[in-house]
Amino acid sequence: MEEKYDLSHLKALEAESIHIIREVAAEFENPVMLYSIGKDSSVMVRLAEKAFYPGKVPFPLMHIDSRWKFKEMIEFRDKYAKEHNWDLIVESNEKAFEEGVGPFTHGSKVHTDLMKTQALLAALDKHKFDAAFGGARRDEEKSRAKERIFSFRDQFHQWDPKNQRPELWDIYNAKVHKGESIRVFPLSNWTELDIWQYIRMENIPIVPLYYAKERPVINMDGNLIMADDERLPEQYRDQIEMKMVRFRTLGCWPLTGAVESSAATIEEIVEEMMTTTKSERTTRVIDFDQEASMEQKKREGYF
Amino acid sequence: MENKIDIKAFLDQDEKKDLLRLLTAGSVDDGKSTLIGRLLFDSKKLYEDQLDALERDSKRVGNAGAGQIDYALLLDGLKAEREEGITIDVAYRYFSTNKRKFIIADTPGHEQYTRNMITGGSTANLAIILVDARTGVITQTRRHTFLVSLLGIKHVVLAVNKMDLVDYDQKVFDSIVAEYKKFAEPLGIPDITCFPISALNGDNVVETSDNTPWYKGISLLEHLETIQVSSDHNFNDFRFPVQYVLRPNLNFRGFSGTVASGIIRKGDEIVALPSGKRSKVKSIVTYDGELEYAFPPQAITITLEDEIDISRGEMLVKADNMPLIGRSFSAMLVWMDEAPMDIDKKYFIKQTSNISRIKLEEIEYKVDVNTMEKSKIDHFELNEIGKIDITSSKPLFFDPYQKNKHTGAFILIDPVTHNTSAVGMILERRDECGSVEETPTFSLSKLGIGTEHRSAIETLQKAMSKQGIEIKIED
Numbered sequence: 001m002e003e004k005y006d007l008s009h010l011k012a013l014e015a016e017s018i019h020i021i022r023e024v025a026a027e028f029e030n031p032v033m034l035y036s037i038g039k040d041s042s043v044m045v046r047l048a049e050k051a052f053y054p055g056k057v058p059f060p061l062m063h064i065d066s067r068w069k070f071k072e073m074i075e076f077r078d079k080y081a082k083e084h085n086w087d088l089i090v091e092s093n094e095k096a097f098e099e100g101v102g103p104f105t106h107g108s109k110v111h112t113d114l115m116k117t118q119a120l121l122a123a124l125d126k127h128k129f130d131a132a133f134g135g136a137r138r139d140e141e142k143s144r145a146k147e148r149i150f151s152f153r154d155q156f157h158q159w160d161p162k163n164q165r166p167e168l169w170d171i172y173n174a175k176v177h178k179g180e181s182i183r184v185f186p187l188s189n190w191t192e193l194d195i196w197q198y199i200r201m202e203n204i205p206i207v208p209l210y211y212a213k214e215r216p217v218i219n220m221d222g223n224l225i226m227a228d229d230e231r232l233p234e235q236y237r238d239q240i241e242m243k244m245v246r247f248r249t250l251g252c253w254p255l256t257g258a259v260e261s262s263a264a265t266i267e268e269i270v271e272e273m274m275t276t277t278k279s280e281r282t283t284r285v286i287d288f289d290q291e292a293s294m295e296q297k298k299r300e301g302y303f
Numbered sequence: 304m305e306n307k308i309d310i311k312a313f314l315d316q317d318e319k320k321d322l323l324r325l326l327t328a329g330s331v332d333d334g335k336s337t338l339i340g341r342l343l344f345d346s347k348k349l350y351e352d353q354l355d356a357l358e359r360d361s362k363r364v365g366n367a368g369a370g371q372i373d374y375a376l377l378l379d380g381l382k383a384e385r386e387e388g389i390t391i392d393v394a395y396r397y398f399s400t401n402k403r404k405f406i407i408a409d410t411p412g413h414e415q416y417t418r419n420m421i422t423g424g425s426t427a428n429l430a431i432i433l434v435d436a437r438t439g440v441i442t443q444t445r446r447h448t449f450l451v452s453l454l455g456i457k458h459v460v461l462a463v464n465k466m467d468l469v470d471y472d473q474k475v476f477d478s479i480v481a482e483y484k485k486f487a488e489p490l491g492i493p494d495i496t497c498f499p500i501s502a503l504n505g506d507n508v509v510e511t512s513d514n515t516p517w518y519k520g521i522s523l524l525e526h527l528e529t530i531q532v533s534s535d536h537n538f539n540d541f542r543f544p545v546q547y548v549l550r551p552n553l554n555f556r557g558f559s560g561t562v563a564s565g566i567i568r569k570g571d572e573i574v575a576l577p578s579g580k581r582s583k584v585k586s587i588v589t590y591d592g593e594l595e596y597a598f599p600p601q602a603i604t605i606t607l608e609d610e611i612d613i614s615r616g617e618m619l620v621k622a623d624n625m626p627l628i629g630r631s632f633s634a635m636l637v638w639m640d641e642a643p644m645d646i647d648k649k650y651f652i653k654q655t656s657n658i659s660r661i662k663l664e665e666i667e668y669k670v671d672v673n674t675m676e677k678s679k680i681d682h683f684e685l686n687e688i689g690k691i692d693i694t695s696s697k698p699l700f701f702d703p704y705q706k707n708k709h710t711g712a713f714i715l716i717d718p719v720t721h722n723t724s725a726v727g728m729i730l731e732r733r734d735e736c737g738s739v740e741e742t743p744t745f746s747l748s749k750l751g752i753g754t755e756h757r758s759a760i761e762t763l764q765k766a767m768s769k770q771g772i773e774i775k776i777e778d
Contacts, residue, residue: 003596005533005536005538005566005598005611006533007321007533007600007601008318008319009320009321009322009403009404010318010322011320011601012600013322014563014602015600015601015602016600018561018602019546019561019600019602020562022546022547022602022654023546024557025547026546026547026615026656029606039419042507049590049603050549050589050590050591051559052547052549052559053550053588053589053590053604054549054551054555054557054588055549055551055555056551078375125447133441137399138395138397139395145394145396146392146393146394146395161392165417165722165723166394166421166422166714166723166726167422167723168421168422168425168426168712168726169425169426169709169712170426170561171653171654171655171712171713171714172710173653173714173716173721173723175716175721176721177721189395189397189406191397191399191404193317193399194404197317197318198315201318255332258586267311267314268310268433269311270310271310272316290686299616
């Protein structure tokens with residue numbers, strides 16, 4: 001058989017990501033993989049399993065549970081981690097949760113800051129992780145397009161877009177002082193379509209919420225919010241309608257809008273995506289609460 | 304139903320597309336952002352709401368005339384930059400056509416952003432250099448071309464833009480091309496292709512234009528879609544820097560890494576550097592099954608017939624094709640740090656998976672990036688480029704960068720700030736001057752340390768190695 005020496009774009013992206021993941025495992029004392037349970041996380045987790053096959057992945061998964069995630073996400077998380085032999089850490093901002101912080105009572109800004117950003121920062125400090133993988137992609141959002149693959153964070157976990165380390169070839173600078181850390185984005189060069197194609201090619205399990213189904217939703221200011229648990233405020237309860245919907249991204253259920261869709265397979269999702277008029281993050285309420293908001297959140301330490 | 308078959312066929316086909324990484328350099332005035340915007344726009348990658356956001360932004364800070372879309376806003380992501388109206392960092396953009404996927408590293412053009420262009424260009428297969436048809440080859444064009452050749456980018460597209468403003472005059476185009484080729488020839492870039500375009504009007508960008516009937520070539524996009532780049536990898540010299548040692552159980556010891564160059568097959572004899580120990584490839588392991596052979600840039604795990612002690616930073620090669628081995632070499636260096644070079648500082652070097660400390664020896668010269676003139680200096684400042692001799696505290700395994708990017712490239716890290724202070728491209732090995740210090744060896748038995756402490760000592764050894772200090776331990 002004739003030997004061939006070229007890789008498809010998916011295999012080239014896979015090789016690049018595996019290289020990045022191994023580099024982190026080799027250079028850092030105490031890395032962790034941040035796991036959002038979303039489709040990008042699912043791909044990242046599979047890449048980590050590939051990087052160390054036939055061995056076990058030498059770092060844990062950590063999920064920051066805002067306590068407002070979809071129930072199906074939590075079920076999926078626990079099942080996946082168990083079946084694939086991952087060490088799973090789950091951390092939440094217990095204090096804020098007990099004080100009743102939530103998106104309906106405190107708004108998306110306060111909720112996201114306390115239950116996501118602050119919870120993440122506290123967890124990183126608690127476990128003294130010096131590197132944290134995230135599943136962000138550069139094509140998702142404008143400020144991410146400029147972020148390094150190894151993204152330096154100071155001791156307050158802050159990102160300074162004007163003071164980024166040069167990053168060349170596949171040589172990554174992993175040097176940090178005590179208390180400082182690196183966020184690592186092995187999926188930086190993947191696009192949304194790449195992710196879907198890879199999930200299809202590799203048969204990677206994802207949360208069923210991505211597929212269209214009849215679900216109970218309420219139209220809140222143009223966002224189709226699913227009634228996922230009993231914490232839905234009284235005033236919305238008589239507005240629930242059953243609609244054929246799916247989710248393009250997953251987050252806290254009161255902050256993640258569904259889209260009306262009949263796409264129930266990956267092929268149908270891709271087809272919908274290629275003809276759709278809304279890009280991925282527009283169903284996330286948090287990106288719209290202030291100008292240049294993702295850049296602001298990243299500076300503060302949110303992913 | 305037919306539709307469903309179509310999308311499946313589309314995906315099956317699409318999975319097999321390859322990837323082209325390209326660099327665009329230029330300043331605001333060249334229409335670089337307009338060109339990229341058009342490539343993205345016309346390849347239908349732009350989602351409608353990104354366009355909506357663009358229209359909103361245009362009303363506030365756009366530099367384009369009223370009612371026109373400012374393509375540049377698509378590309379300039381960060382708030383600070385949008386306010387200044389210039390791209391100050393490297394922005395990555397993605398688009399795809401039905402033939403290929405593209406990653407664009409978009410970098411600013413001014414001289415003070417040389418380091419950004421170097422960053423964006425390091426992984427590029429191809430560079431697009433834009434010139435304004437009205438002004439022709441200018442200082443910036445020369446600078447960019449020099450940097451492209453320095454980075455070893457093999458394919459250059461010269462896009463002569465704003466042809467509409469010179470009435471699509473063939474003479475203008477021909478004379479710019481002639482001048483450019485004359486200048487670029489000594490730099491040794493193997494492939495230069497020139498296009499007369501108007502990014503604003505779309506002439507010869509996606510489709511060839513009726514406005515330039517004298518131009519017989521294909522469109523810029525068609526060129527990007529069809530140019531062969533997989534052969535740019537070095538398939539001759541097998542180099543496998545060991546990145547990670549996998550030992551999940553007593554029966555499995557694998558060496559994980561990315562094939563930097565060359566081909567490796569099951570059964571091939573290999574040499575481990577620096578030990579010089581030989582063995583044969585027992586298997587090439589991946590999650591998706593064992594491979595018969597592997598090539599760059601595949602990420603694999605190699606197991607060997609014999610039990611040899613190999614750790615990260617070492618390299619597997621073939622006996623009849625060795626890299627250069629040594630502590631001393633000359634290199635082209637680009638200073639990337641706001642803090643100037645301190646010639647007495649012991650910077651870290653990271654080259655493949657190796658980390659060591661270095662001594663900066665003599666700076667042979669600095670190159671003026673605008674005139675190519677060489678001059679003598681005693682240290683480098685931000686964005687300066689020149690030739691320097693370097694000595695590493697431990698032997699490195701390398702090749703000249705122009706022959707092998709992956710084993711010829713390195714970065715220098717400041718030992719205090721940990722910033723990436725400089726990046727370099729190795730030119731050649733140098734004879735080691737002065738006495739070469741042997742790696743200090745500590746014999747546990749001679750020191751009266753019991754073998755039960757061996758793992759603790761090895762932890763110490765590993766920690767010291769991370770600081771660039773190498774010691775050997777023997778029983």
